[in-house]
Amino acid sequence: MRVSNFAVAAIAPLAFATQVAIADSHGKAVEYRQAVMTTYGWNFKPMGAMVNNKAPYDAEKFKHHATDLAAAAHLDLLSGFPEDSEHEESDVKSEIWLNWENFEQKYRNFQEKAAALNAAADSADLDKIRPTFGATAKTCKDCHKAFRE
């Protein structure tokens, strides 16, 4: 009796410490994936304004954002989604880890469309750029609809 109480008393803080460590590592993953998303949004929004005639089209500025979005699309986003890393600071749906292949596929679609948008930005022709922008926007929405609260 005494021994097992002692054992529990000795192990409990360790178990607690382990849980905190896991929660902390997920905290970093959450920060990372949200930072990557912020980087997407930072570049995507001003392009959207130009595409939707809410801001004057500036070919150089547009190309800069398209290049940075395509570069950000090369960051290893998936490593920011370790298994079951739901977190109070996060808007993920647990479906991500139940449908990992689908999540990955949606991510690959985004990467492809972001590259196509970057290529189209070279034309400096909004009529050519617009459909590639729309296709990229669709990949953001597709993933958010399925996997984000």
Ligand code: HEC
């Ligand atoms: C493969 C899926 C996927 C794709 C593609 C995707 N997102 Fe996300 N996005 C998410 C998930 C999941 C979250 C929630 C992350 C969290 O809170 O942990 C999120 C969150 C965000 C956020 C909020 C970040 C924060 O600080 O809470 C922004 C902004 C965002 N996405 C922008 C974009 C834009 C813009 C695109 C397209 C150019 C995009 N995302 C493409 C899955 C995706």
